[in-house]
Amino acid sequence: MTRVQTEYQLWLQDPAVDEQTKQELLAIGSDAKEIEDRFYKDLEFGTGGLRGVIGAGTNRINVYTVGRASQGLAQYVKGTGAAEPAIVLAYDSRHMSPEFALEAALVFAGNGIKAYLFPTLHATPQLSFAVRYLKATAGVVVTASHNPPEYNGYKVYGADGGQLVPEYAEQVIAQVQSIDSFDKVKKLSQQEAEAQGLLVWLGEDVDQAYIKAVTAVSQNPDVIREISGDFRIVFTPLHGAGNVPVREVLKAVGFSQVQVVAEQELPDAQFSTVKSPNPEEREAFTLAIAQAKAWDADIIIGTDPDADRMGAVVKDTNGEYVVLTGNQSGALMVHYLLSSMKERGTLPANGVVIKTIVTSEMGAVIANHYGIPTLNTLTGFKYIGEKMSQFEKSGEHTYLIGYEESYGYLAGDYARDKDAVIASMLIAEAAAYYKKQGKTLYEVLQELYGSFGYFLEKLESRTLKGKDGVEQIGRMVEAWRTNPPVEIGGTRVTSMEDFAQGLYGLPKENVLKFKLEDGSWFCLRPSGTEPKIKFYFAVQGKTEAAATQQLNGIIQYVLKRVDG
Numbered sequence: 001m002t003r004v005q006t007e008y009q010l011w012l013q014d015p016a017v018d019e020q021t022k023q024e025l026l027a028i029g030s031d032a033k034e035i036e037d038r039f040y041k042d043l044e045f046g047t048g049g050l051r052g053v054i055g056a057g058t059n060r061i062n063v064y065t066v067g068r069a070s071q072g073l074a075q076y077v078k079g080t081g082a083a084e085p086a087i088v089l090a091y092d093s094r095h096m097s098p099e100f101a102l103e104a105a106l107v108f109a110g111n112g113i114k115a116y117l118f119p120t121l122h123a124t125p126q127l128s129f130a131v132r133y134l135k136a137t138a139g140v141v142v143t144a145s146h147n148p149p150e151y152n153g154y155k156v157y158g159a160d161g162g163q164l165v166p167e168y169a170e171q172v173i174a175q176v177q178s179i180d181s182f183d184k185v186k187k188l189s190q191q192e193a194e195a196q197g198l199l200v201w202l203g204e205d206v207d208q209a210y211i212k213a214v215t216a217v218s219q220n221p222d223v224i225r226e227i228s229g230d231f232r233i234v235f236t237p238l239h240g241a242g243n244v245p246v247r248e249v250l251k252a253v254g255f256s257q258v259q260v261v262a263e264q265e266l267p268d269a270q271f272s273t274v275k276s277p278n279p280e281e282r283e284a285f286t287l288a289i290a291q292a293k294a295w296d297a298d299i300i301i302g303t304d305p306d307a308d309r310m311g312a313v314v315k316d317t318n319g320e321y322v323v324l325t326g327n328q329s330g331a332l333m334v335h336y337l338l339s340s341m342k343e344r345g346t347l348p349a350n351g352v353v354i355k356t357i358v359t360s361e362m363g364a365v366i367a368n369h370y371g372i373p374t375l376n377t378l379t380g381f382k383y384i385g386e387k388m389s390q391f392e393k394s395g396e397h398t399y400l401i402g403y404e405e406s407y408g409y410l411a412g413d414y415a416r417d418k419d420a421v422i423a424s425m426l427i428a429e430a431a432a433y434y435k436k437q438g439k440t441l442y443e444v445l446q447e448l449y450g451s452f453g454y455f456l457e458k459l460e461s462r463t464l465k466g467k468d469g470v471e472q473i474g475r476m477v478e479a480w481r482t483n484p485p486v487e488i489g490g491t492r493v494t495s496m497e498d499f500a501q502g503l504y505g506l507p508k509e510n511v512l513k514f515k516l517e518d519g520s521w522f523c524l525r526p527s528g529t530e531p532k533i534k535f536y537f538a539v540q541g542k543t544e545a546a547a548t549q550q551l552n553g554i555i556q557y558v559l560k561r562v563d564g
Contacts, residue, residue: 072176123307162385162416242303279311385416
Protein backbone atom coordinates (compact mmCIF):
# COMPACT_ATOMS: atom_id res chain seq x y z
CA MET A 1 0.00 0.00 0.00
CA THR A 2 1.34 3.44 -0.92
CA ARG A 3 1.64 6.29 1.61
CA VAL A 4 -1.41 7.93 0.02
CA GLN A 5 -3.55 4.78 0.38
CA THR A 6 -2.30 4.24 3.94
CA GLU A 7 -3.20 7.80 4.99
CA TYR A 8 -6.60 7.48 3.31
CA GLN A 9 -7.38 4.28 5.23
CA LEU A 10 -6.11 5.76 8.51
CA TRP A 11 -8.60 8.63 8.22
CA LEU A 12 -11.43 6.18 7.48
CA GLN A 13 -10.53 4.05 10.52
CA ASP A 14 -9.55 6.78 13.00
CA PRO A 15 -12.20 7.05 15.78
CA ALA A 16 -11.21 10.73 16.20
CA VAL A 17 -12.46 11.50 12.66
CA ASP A 18 -16.19 12.31 12.52
CA GLU A 19 -18.72 10.37 10.45
CA GLN A 20 -19.48 13.24 8.02
CA THR A 21 -15.79 13.50 7.07
CA LYS A 22 -15.59 9.73 6.55
CA GLN A 23 -18.64 9.85 4.26
CA GLU A 24 -16.94 12.59 2.21
CA LEU A 25 -13.88 10.36 1.84
CA LEU A 26 -15.89 7.25 0.98
CA ALA A 27 -17.63 9.23 -1.78
CA ILE A 28 -14.29 9.70 -3.57
CA GLY A 29 -13.19 6.10 -3.06
CA SER A 30 -13.15 5.30 -6.80
CA ASP A 31 -11.24 8.48 -7.76
CA ALA A 32 -7.56 7.62 -7.30
CA LYS A 33 -6.39 11.02 -8.57
CA GLU A 34 -8.60 12.90 -6.09
CA ILE A 35 -7.42 10.69 -3.21
CA GLU A 36 -3.81 11.28 -4.18
CA ASP A 37 -4.26 15.07 -4.30
CA ARG A 38 -5.85 15.05 -0.84
CA PHE A 39 -3.27 12.79 0.82
CA TYR A 40 0.06 12.98 -1.00
CA LYS A 41 1.39 15.48 1.56
CA ASP A 42 0.45 17.39 4.70
CA LEU A 43 -0.96 20.87 4.14
CA GLU A 44 2.12 22.92 4.91
CA PHE A 45 2.16 25.36 7.78
CA GLY A 46 4.37 28.06 6.26
CA THR A 47 5.60 31.45 7.45
CA GLY A 48 2.12 32.87 6.77
CA GLY A 49 0.26 29.98 8.43
CA LEU A 50 -2.08 27.60 6.57
CA ARG A 51 -3.84 28.14 3.26
CA GLY A 52 -5.55 25.49 1.18
CA VAL A 53 -8.67 24.04 -0.37
CA ILE A 54 -11.42 23.13 2.14
CA GLY A 55 -12.09 19.39 2.44
CA ALA A 56 -11.14 16.10 4.07
CA GLY A 57 -7.53 14.94 3.83
CA THR A 58 -4.03 15.79 5.00
CA ASN A 59 -3.52 18.23 2.08
CA ARG A 60 -6.75 20.11 2.79
CA ILE A 61 -7.84 22.66 5.37
CA ASN A 62 -10.38 21.13 7.77
CA VAL A 63 -11.06 20.97 11.51
CA TYR A 64 -8.30 18.37 11.90
CA THR A 65 -5.52 20.25 10.11
CA VAL A 66 -6.67 23.44 11.89
CA GLY A 67 -6.63 21.56 15.20
CA ARG A 68 -3.10 20.32 14.55
CA ALA A 69 -1.91 23.83 13.65
CA SER A 70 -3.60 25.20 16.79
CA GLN A 71 -1.94 22.60 19.01
CA GLY A 72 1.44 23.58 17.58
CA LEU A 73 0.72 27.28 18.14
CA ALA A 74 -0.46 26.54 21.70
CA GLN A 75 2.82 24.77 22.45
CA TYR A 76 4.76 27.73 21.04
CA VAL A 77 2.75 30.24 23.10
CA LYS A 78 3.25 28.25 26.32
CA GLY A 79 6.97 28.20 25.53
CA THR A 80 7.11 32.02 25.48
CA GLY A 81 6.82 32.05 29.27
CA ALA A 82 3.80 34.38 29.29
CA ALA A 83 2.31 34.47 32.81
CA GLU A 84 -1.29 34.48 31.53
CA PRO A 85 -1.18 33.38 27.88
CA ALA A 86 -4.08 34.46 25.69
CA ILE A 87 -4.88 34.24 21.98
CA VAL A 88 -7.38 36.41 20.08
CA LEU A 89 -9.29 34.91 17.13
CA ALA A 90 -11.22 36.47 14.25
CA TYR A 91 -12.68 35.13 11.01
CA ASP A 92 -14.10 36.36 7.70
CA SER A 93 -17.05 35.35 5.51
CA ARG A 94 -15.59 32.21 3.91
CA HIS A 95 -16.94 28.67 4.06
CA MET A 96 -16.14 27.08 7.45
CA SER A 97 -14.52 30.23 8.85
CA PRO A 98 -16.63 30.32 12.08
CA GLU A 99 -16.17 26.56 12.56
CA PHE A 100 -12.38 26.72 12.11
CA ALA A 101 -12.09 29.70 14.47
CA LEU A 102 -14.11 27.92 17.18
CA GLU A 103 -12.11 24.70 16.70
CA ALA A 104 -8.86 26.63 17.21
CA ALA A 105 -10.27 28.42 20.28
CA LEU A 106 -11.27 25.10 21.89
CA VAL A 107 -7.80 23.65 21.26
CA PHE A 108 -6.20 26.70 22.90
CA ALA A 109 -8.60 26.26 25.84
CA GLY A 110 -7.63 22.58 26.00
CA ASN A 111 -4.06 23.73 26.51
CA GLY A 112 -5.00 26.11 29.32
CA ILE A 113 -4.73 29.23 27.11
CA LYS A 114 -7.49 31.85 27.25
CA ALA A 115 -9.12 32.26 23.82
CA TYR A 116 -10.78 35.60 23.00
CA LEU A 117 -13.14 35.02 20.07
CA PHE A 118 -15.12 37.56 18.05
CA PRO A 119 -18.74 36.29 17.82
CA THR A 120 -19.24 37.52 14.22
CA LEU A 121 -17.05 38.02 11.17
CA HIS A 122 -14.39 40.72 11.71
CA ALA A 123 -11.69 42.31 9.59
CA THR A 124 -8.07 41.20 9.82
CA PRO A 125 -6.93 44.66 11.05
CA GLN A 126 -9.48 44.44 13.86
CA LEU A 127 -7.73 41.23 14.96
CA SER A 128 -4.35 42.95 14.83
CA PHE A 129 -5.72 45.82 16.93
CA ALA A 130 -7.42 43.48 19.42
CA VAL A 131 -4.21 41.52 20.11
CA ARG A 132 -2.57 44.78 21.17
CA TYR A 133 -5.63 46.18 22.94
CA LEU A 134 -6.14 43.03 25.04
CA LYS A 135 -2.37 42.56 25.56
CA ALA A 136 -2.67 39.01 24.25
CA THR A 137 0.23 36.66 23.51
CA ALA A 138 -0.83 35.86 19.93
CA GLY A 139 -3.65 36.09 17.41
CA VAL A 140 -5.24 34.01 14.67
CA VAL A 141 -7.44 35.13 11.80
CA VAL A 142 -9.24 32.56 9.66
CA THR A 143 -9.19 33.89 6.08
CA ALA A 144 -7.81 33.19 2.63
CA SER A 145 -7.87 36.88 1.67
CA HIS A 146 -9.10 37.10 -1.95
CA ASN A 147 -8.41 33.49 -2.99
CA PRO A 148 -11.23 31.57 -4.78
CA PRO A 149 -14.26 30.45 -2.67
CA GLU A 150 -13.04 26.88 -2.22
CA TYR A 151 -10.05 28.11 -0.16
CA ASN A 152 -9.60 29.08 3.45
CA GLY A 153 -6.60 29.88 5.62
CA TYR A 154 -5.19 30.43 9.09
CA LYS A 155 -2.87 33.41 9.73
CA VAL A 156 -0.86 33.75 12.93
CA TYR A 157 0.01 36.99 14.73
CA GLY A 158 2.48 37.77 17.50
CA ALA A 159 2.02 39.75 20.69
CA ASP A 160 2.73 43.04 18.88
CA GLY A 161 -0.28 42.45 16.58
CA GLY A 162 1.88 41.77 13.51
CA GLN A 163 2.06 38.63 11.40
CA LEU A 164 4.94 36.46 12.53
CA VAL A 165 8.24 37.23 10.81
CA PRO A 166 10.28 34.16 9.70
CA GLU A 167 12.36 33.90 12.89
CA TYR A 168 9.26 33.27 15.04
CA ALA A 169 7.17 31.59 12.33
CA GLU A 170 9.83 28.88 12.06
CA GLN A 171 9.50 28.16 15.79
CA VAL A 172 5.74 27.72 15.38
CA ILE A 173 6.27 25.53 12.29
CA ALA A 174 8.61 23.27 14.29
CA GLN A 175 5.93 22.83 16.96
CA VAL A 176 3.21 22.10 14.37
CA GLN A 177 5.43 19.51 12.68
CA SER A 178 5.92 17.76 16.03
CA ILE A 179 2.18 16.90 16.11
CA ASP A 180 2.32 13.58 14.23
CA SER A 181 -1.17 12.36 15.18
CA PHE A 182 -4.53 13.93 15.99
CA ASP A 183 -4.43 12.15 19.38
CA LYS A 184 -1.92 14.79 20.50
CA VAL A 185 -4.41 17.61 19.93
CA LYS A 186 -5.86 18.68 23.31
CA LYS A 187 -9.34 20.17 23.19
CA LEU A 188 -12.19 21.18 25.49
CA SER A 189 -15.86 21.22 24.61
CA GLN A 190 -17.40 24.68 24.17
CA GLN A 191 -19.37 24.24 27.40
CA GLU A 192 -16.22 23.28 29.36
CA ALA A 193 -14.17 26.13 27.86
CA GLU A 194 -16.83 28.74 28.69
CA ALA A 195 -17.35 27.36 32.21
CA GLN A 196 -13.61 27.53 32.94
CA GLY A 197 -13.33 31.08 31.59
CA LEU A 198 -11.00 29.89 28.81
CA LEU A 199 -13.37 30.83 25.96
CA VAL A 200 -14.30 34.51 26.14
CA TRP A 201 -16.65 36.04 23.56
CA LEU A 202 -15.55 39.57 22.69
CA GLY A 203 -18.04 42.41 22.98
CA GLU A 204 -18.81 45.79 21.49
CA ASP A 205 -16.15 47.54 23.62
CA VAL A 206 -13.30 46.18 21.46
CA ASP A 207 -15.07 47.27 18.26
CA GLN A 208 -15.66 50.78 19.60
CA ALA A 209 -12.04 51.09 20.75
CA TYR A 210 -10.93 50.13 17.24
CA ILE A 211 -13.25 52.69 15.61
CA LYS A 212 -11.90 55.37 17.98
CA ALA A 213 -8.29 54.46 17.10
CA VAL A 214 -8.96 54.63 13.36
CA THR A 215 -10.87 57.92 13.42
CA ALA A 216 -8.14 59.51 15.57
CA VAL A 217 -5.96 59.53 12.42
CA SER A 218 -8.49 61.69 10.53
CA GLN A 219 -6.86 64.97 9.46
CA ASN A 220 -9.70 67.27 8.43
CA PRO A 221 -13.02 66.23 10.02
CA ASP A 222 -14.31 69.83 9.83
CA VAL A 223 -13.82 69.89 6.06
CA ILE A 224 -15.58 66.53 5.71
CA ARG A 225 -18.60 67.68 7.69
CA GLU A 226 -18.71 70.92 5.69
CA ILE A 227 -18.75 69.19 2.30
CA SER A 228 -20.44 65.93 3.40
CA GLY A 229 -23.85 66.70 1.92
CA ASP A 230 -22.30 67.22 -1.51
CA PHE A 231 -19.78 64.34 -1.48
CA ARG A 232 -20.94 60.91 -2.64
CA ILE A 233 -19.26 57.59 -1.88
CA VAL A 234 -20.18 54.19 -3.34
CA PHE A 235 -18.76 51.38 -1.21
CA THR A 236 -18.59 47.63 -1.81
CA PRO A 237 -17.30 45.17 0.82
CA LEU A 238 -17.31 42.43 -1.87
CA HIS A 239 -19.34 40.17 0.45
CA GLY A 240 -16.70 40.40 3.17
CA ALA A 241 -15.84 41.68 6.65
CA GLY A 242 -15.39 45.34 5.67
CA ASN A 243 -19.12 46.13 5.52
CA VAL A 244 -19.69 47.17 9.14
CA PRO A 245 -16.35 48.78 10.17
CA VAL A 246 -15.88 50.80 6.97
CA ARG A 247 -19.40 52.23 7.15
CA GLU A 248 -19.06 52.98 10.87
CA VAL A 249 -15.75 54.80 10.37
CA LEU A 250 -17.02 56.82 7.38
CA LYS A 251 -20.07 57.83 9.41
CA ALA A 252 -17.99 58.65 12.50
CA VAL A 253 -15.76 61.12 10.60
CA GLY A 254 -18.74 62.85 9.03
CA PHE A 255 -19.54 61.28 5.67
CA SER A 256 -23.32 61.20 5.23
CA GLN A 257 -23.74 60.33 1.53
CA VAL A 258 -22.60 56.69 1.40
CA GLN A 259 -24.29 54.08 -0.78
CA VAL A 260 -23.40 50.41 -0.40
CA VAL A 261 -23.63 48.05 -3.38
CA ALA A 262 -26.65 46.07 -2.13
CA GLU A 263 -25.83 42.92 -4.14
CA GLN A 264 -22.39 42.73 -2.46
CA GLU A 265 -23.29 44.00 1.01
CA LEU A 266 -23.98 40.76 2.87
CA PRO A 267 -21.55 37.91 3.55
CA ASP A 268 -21.47 35.36 0.73
CA ALA A 269 -18.86 32.61 0.93
CA GLN A 270 -19.23 31.96 -2.82
CA PHE A 271 -18.57 35.64 -3.74
CA SER A 272 -21.25 35.00 -6.33
CA THR A 273 -21.27 38.45 -7.96
CA VAL A 274 -17.57 38.51 -8.94
CA LYS A 275 -14.98 36.31 -10.64
CA SER A 276 -12.58 37.21 -7.82
CA PRO A 277 -13.28 39.28 -4.66
CA ASN A 278 -10.15 41.33 -5.31
CA PRO A 279 -10.23 45.15 -5.27
CA GLU A 280 -7.05 45.16 -7.37
CA GLU A 281 -9.15 44.14 -10.40
CA ARG A 282 -11.56 46.38 -12.30
CA GLU A 283 -14.00 43.48 -12.83
CA ALA A 284 -14.69 43.40 -9.08
CA PHE A 285 -16.04 46.98 -9.38
CA THR A 286 -18.50 46.31 -12.25
CA LEU A 287 -21.64 46.69 -10.09
CA ALA A 288 -20.14 49.57 -8.09
CA ILE A 289 -19.21 51.53 -11.23
CA ALA A 290 -22.73 51.13 -12.66
CA GLN A 291 -24.18 52.40 -9.38
CA ALA A 292 -21.68 55.28 -9.21
CA LYS A 293 -22.55 56.38 -12.75
CA ALA A 294 -26.26 56.41 -11.95
CA TRP A 295 -25.68 58.44 -8.76
CA ASP A 296 -22.75 60.56 -10.03
CA ALA A 297 -20.56 59.44 -7.13
CA ASP A 298 -17.26 61.18 -6.39
CA ILE A 299 -15.40 58.02 -5.42
CA ILE A 300 -15.86 54.24 -5.27
CA ILE A 301 -14.19 52.20 -2.53
CA GLY A 302 -13.89 48.41 -2.38
CA THR A 303 -12.44 46.10 0.28
CA ASP A 304 -11.47 42.43 0.03
CA PRO A 305 -13.09 39.62 2.10
CA ASP A 306 -10.96 40.12 5.25
CA ALA A 307 -10.80 43.92 4.74
CA ASP A 308 -7.05 44.33 4.76
CA ARG A 309 -6.81 45.56 1.12
CA MET A 310 -8.57 48.60 -0.32
CA GLY A 311 -9.08 49.64 -3.94
CA ALA A 312 -10.35 53.06 -5.07
CA VAL A 313 -12.02 54.18 -8.30
CA VAL A 314 -12.10 57.88 -9.30
CA LYS A 315 -13.24 59.98 -12.26
CA ASP A 316 -10.68 60.97 -14.87
CA THR A 317 -10.77 64.24 -16.86
CA ASN A 318 -13.37 62.73 -19.22
CA GLY A 319 -15.64 61.76 -16.33
CA GLU A 320 -14.87 58.05 -16.75
CA TYR A 321 -14.28 55.93 -13.65
CA VAL A 322 -10.71 54.56 -13.48
CA VAL A 323 -9.29 52.13 -10.90
CA LEU A 324 -6.26 53.57 -9.12
CA THR A 325 -3.28 51.26 -8.76
CA GLY A 326 -1.98 50.44 -5.29
CA ASN A 327 1.02 52.66 -5.98
CA GLN A 328 -1.17 55.60 -7.02
CA SER A 329 -3.48 55.34 -3.99
CA GLY A 330 -0.43 55.04 -1.73
CA ALA A 331 1.21 58.14 -3.20
CA LEU A 332 -2.02 60.14 -2.88
CA MET A 333 -2.44 59.13 0.77
CA VAL A 334 1.20 59.93 1.59
CA HIS A 335 0.78 63.38 -0.01
CA TYR A 336 -2.55 64.07 1.71
CA LEU A 337 -1.44 62.87 5.15
CA LEU A 338 1.93 64.65 5.20
CA SER A 339 0.67 67.90 3.65
CA SER A 340 -2.24 68.00 6.13
CA MET A 341 0.04 67.35 9.09
CA LYS A 342 2.46 70.03 7.91
CA GLU A 343 -0.40 72.49 7.47
CA ARG A 344 -1.68 71.76 10.99
CA GLY A 345 1.83 71.80 12.51
CA THR A 346 1.64 68.17 13.64
CA LEU A 347 4.28 66.66 11.32
CA PRO A 348 6.90 65.12 13.65
CA ALA A 349 10.56 65.90 12.94
CA ASN A 350 11.46 62.21 13.27
CA GLY A 351 8.54 60.95 11.16
CA VAL A 352 9.02 58.04 8.76
CA VAL A 353 7.19 56.39 5.85
CA ILE A 354 7.74 52.66 5.25
CA LYS A 355 7.17 50.79 2.00
CA THR A 356 8.29 47.54 0.37
CA ILE A 357 11.15 47.15 -2.09
CA VAL A 358 8.73 46.43 -4.98
CA THR A 359 6.59 49.51 -4.31
CA SER A 360 6.90 52.64 -6.48
CA GLU A 361 9.37 55.34 -5.46
CA MET A 362 6.74 58.04 -6.02
CA GLY A 363 5.58 58.04 -2.40
CA ALA A 364 9.20 58.23 -1.22
CA VAL A 365 9.88 61.24 -3.45
CA ILE A 366 6.76 62.97 -2.10
CA ALA A 367 7.69 62.15 1.51
CA ASN A 368 11.18 63.54 0.91
CA HIS A 369 9.57 66.80 -0.30
CA TYR A 370 8.09 67.12 3.20
CA GLY A 371 11.41 66.27 4.85
CA ILE A 372 10.30 62.75 5.80
CA PRO A 373 12.56 59.75 5.02
CA THR A 374 11.23 56.48 3.59
CA LEU A 375 12.45 53.04 4.64
CA ASN A 376 12.19 49.93 2.45
CA THR A 377 11.34 46.45 3.70
CA LEU A 378 10.95 43.07 2.01
CA THR A 379 7.56 42.29 0.47
CA GLY A 380 4.90 41.50 3.06
CA PHE A 381 3.29 43.83 5.58
CA LYS A 382 4.72 41.78 8.46
CA TYR A 383 8.06 43.45 7.77
CA ILE A 384 6.49 46.92 7.94
CA GLY A 385 4.84 45.90 11.22
CA GLU A 386 8.18 44.65 12.54
CA LYS A 387 9.79 48.05 11.83
CA MET A 388 6.87 49.82 13.54
CA SER A 389 7.40 47.78 16.71
CA GLN A 390 11.15 48.45 16.64
CA PHE A 391 10.57 52.21 16.39
CA GLU A 392 7.92 52.09 19.12
CA LYS A 393 10.58 50.71 21.47
CA SER A 394 13.56 52.77 20.31
CA GLY A 395 11.81 56.11 19.67
CA GLU A 396 14.11 56.57 16.67
CA HIS A 397 11.20 57.36 14.34
CA THR A 398 7.53 58.22 14.60
CA TYR A 399 5.67 55.98 12.16
CA LEU A 400 3.26 57.89 9.91
CA ILE A 401 2.14 55.57 7.12
CA GLY A 402 3.24 52.32 5.52
CA TYR A 403 2.06 50.72 2.30
CA GLU A 404 2.72 48.18 -0.42
CA GLU A 405 1.81 48.14 -4.10
CA SER A 406 -0.62 45.25 -3.56
CA TYR A 407 -3.28 47.60 -2.09
CA GLY A 408 -2.23 47.36 1.57
CA TYR A 409 -2.00 50.52 3.73
CA LEU A 410 -1.79 51.50 7.39
CA ALA A 411 -1.62 54.98 8.91
CA GLY A 412 -1.32 55.35 12.67
CA ASP A 413 0.23 52.86 15.08
CA TYR A 414 -2.85 51.15 16.61
CA ALA A 415 -2.33 47.94 14.58
CA ARG A 416 0.49 46.06 12.86
CA ASP A 417 -1.14 44.91 9.63
CA LYS A 418 -2.57 46.57 6.56
CA ASP A 419 -6.02 48.03 7.13
CA ALA A 420 -8.61 48.65 4.42
CA VAL A 421 -10.79 50.46 6.95
CA ILE A 422 -8.39 53.33 7.61
CA ALA A 423 -7.37 53.34 3.94
CA SER A 424 -11.05 53.78 2.99
CA MET A 425 -11.32 56.68 5.42
CA LEU A 426 -8.13 58.40 4.24
CA ILE A 427 -8.74 58.08 0.50
CA ALA A 428 -12.33 59.35 0.90
CA GLU A 429 -11.14 62.17 3.16
CA ALA A 430 -8.47 63.19 0.65
CA ALA A 431 -11.03 63.18 -2.18
CA ALA A 432 -13.43 65.35 -0.13
CA TYR A 433 -10.64 67.73 0.92
CA TYR A 434 -9.57 68.32 -2.68
CA LYS A 435 -13.15 68.54 -3.92
CA LYS A 436 -13.58 71.55 -1.62
CA GLN A 437 -10.63 73.04 -3.54
CA GLY A 438 -12.39 72.28 -6.85
CA LYS A 439 -10.17 69.30 -7.76
CA THR A 440 -10.71 65.57 -8.19
CA LEU A 441 -8.26 62.98 -6.86
CA TYR A 442 -7.34 62.19 -10.46
CA GLU A 443 -6.41 65.84 -11.06
CA VAL A 444 -4.33 65.90 -7.87
CA LEU A 445 -2.52 62.79 -9.11
CA GLN A 446 -1.73 64.54 -12.40
CA GLU A 447 -0.42 67.55 -10.44
CA LEU A 448 1.86 65.23 -8.46
CA TYR A 449 3.15 63.74 -11.72
CA GLY A 450 3.85 67.27 -12.96
CA SER A 451 5.78 68.13 -9.80
CA PHE A 452 7.68 64.91 -9.16
CA GLY A 453 7.80 63.08 -12.50
CA TYR A 454 5.50 60.59 -14.18
CA PHE A 455 5.80 57.30 -12.31
CA LEU A 456 4.47 54.20 -14.03
CA GLU A 457 4.51 50.60 -12.80
CA LYS A 458 3.50 47.17 -14.03
CA LEU A 459 3.40 43.66 -12.58
CA GLU A 460 3.82 40.55 -14.71
CA SER A 461 4.07 36.93 -13.59
CA ARG A 462 4.74 33.44 -14.86
CA THR A 463 3.31 30.27 -13.28
CA LEU A 464 5.34 27.06 -13.74
CA LYS A 465 3.52 24.22 -12.00
CA GLY A 466 4.84 21.15 -10.25
CA LYS A 467 8.27 20.21 -8.94
CA ASP A 468 9.81 20.90 -12.36
CA GLY A 469 8.30 24.37 -12.37
CA VAL A 470 9.78 25.24 -8.98
CA GLU A 471 13.21 24.05 -10.16
CA GLN A 472 12.87 26.01 -13.40
CA ILE A 473 12.08 29.21 -11.46
CA GLY A 474 15.18 28.61 -9.34
CA ARG A 475 17.36 28.21 -12.43
CA MET A 476 15.80 31.33 -13.97
CA VAL A 477 16.69 33.54 -11.01
CA GLU A 478 20.18 32.07 -10.84
CA ALA A 479 20.72 32.82 -14.55
CA TRP A 480 19.87 36.52 -13.98
CA ARG A 481 22.09 36.53 -10.88
CA THR A 482 25.15 35.14 -12.66
CA ASN A 483 24.56 36.90 -15.97
CA PRO A 484 22.94 40.28 -15.22
CA PRO A 485 22.10 42.66 -18.10
CA VAL A 486 24.55 45.49 -18.81
CA GLU A 487 22.05 47.74 -20.58
CA ILE A 488 18.45 47.74 -21.71
CA GLY A 489 17.39 49.70 -24.78
CA GLY A 490 20.54 51.79 -24.63
CA THR A 491 20.11 52.63 -20.94
CA ARG A 492 22.85 51.37 -18.63
CA VAL A 493 22.00 49.02 -15.75
CA THR A 494 23.77 50.65 -12.81
CA SER A 495 23.28 48.00 -10.12
CA MET A 496 21.92 44.60 -9.19
CA GLU A 497 20.67 44.28 -5.62
CA ASP A 498 20.71 40.64 -4.51
CA PHE A 499 18.51 40.37 -1.42
CA ALA A 500 19.66 36.77 -0.91
CA GLN A 501 22.81 38.43 0.51
CA GLY A 502 20.83 40.09 3.32
CA LEU A 503 21.11 43.68 2.06
CA TYR A 504 20.42 46.77 4.20
CA GLY A 505 20.03 44.65 7.32
CA LEU A 506 16.95 42.90 5.84
CA PRO A 507 16.33 39.15 6.16
CA LYS A 508 17.71 37.10 3.27
CA GLU A 509 15.24 36.51 0.45
CA ASN A 510 15.72 35.20 -3.09
CA VAL A 511 14.91 38.50 -4.82
CA LEU A 512 16.87 40.44 -7.44
CA LYS A 513 16.36 44.15 -8.15
CA PHE A 514 18.02 45.84 -11.13
CA LYS A 515 18.37 49.64 -11.25
CA LEU A 516 18.89 51.61 -14.47
CA GLU A 517 20.65 54.92 -15.06
CA ASP A 518 17.39 56.78 -15.79
CA GLY A 519 15.84 55.85 -12.41
CA SER A 520 13.88 52.87 -13.77
CA TRP A 521 14.05 49.50 -12.04
CA PHE A 522 12.71 45.97 -12.29
CA CYS A 523 12.58 43.15 -9.80
CA LEU A 524 12.44 39.32 -9.98
CA ARG A 525 10.66 37.73 -7.02
CA PRO A 526 9.72 34.03 -6.82
CA SER A 527 6.57 33.43 -4.76
CA GLY A 528 7.11 31.70 -1.43
CA THR A 529 3.70 30.02 -1.46
CA GLU A 530 3.00 28.98 -5.07
CA PRO A 531 4.97 27.94 -8.21
CA LYS A 532 5.01 31.48 -9.57
CA ILE A 533 7.59 34.16 -10.27
CA LYS A 534 6.63 37.83 -10.27
CA PHE A 535 8.27 40.60 -12.26
CA TYR A 536 7.85 44.17 -11.01
CA PHE A 537 8.61 47.08 -13.33
CA ALA A 538 8.81 50.78 -12.50
CA VAL A 539 9.87 53.87 -14.47
CA GLN A 540 9.95 57.62 -13.98
CA GLY A 541 9.49 59.82 -17.05
CA LYS A 542 8.82 63.48 -17.76
CA THR A 543 5.53 62.67 -19.51
CA GLU A 544 3.09 59.77 -19.61
CA ALA A 545 4.11 58.98 -23.19
CA ALA A 546 7.81 58.92 -22.30
CA ALA A 547 7.19 56.78 -19.22
CA THR A 548 5.01 54.35 -21.20
CA GLN A 549 7.71 53.96 -23.84
CA GLN A 550 10.35 53.36 -21.15
CA LEU A 551 8.18 50.83 -19.35
CA ASN A 552 7.25 48.86 -22.48
CA GLY A 553 10.91 48.68 -23.52
CA ILE A 554 12.01 47.17 -20.21
CA ILE A 555 9.07 44.74 -20.02
CA GLN A 556 9.71 43.58 -23.58
CA TYR A 557 13.41 42.97 -22.87
CA VAL A 558 12.86 41.11 -19.59
CA LEU A 559 9.97 38.88 -20.71
CA LYS A 560 11.68 38.04 -24.00
CA ARG A 561 14.68 36.76 -22.04
CA VAL A 562 12.44 34.97 -19.50
CA ASP A 563 10.24 33.25 -22.07
CA GLY A 564 13.23 32.43 -24.23
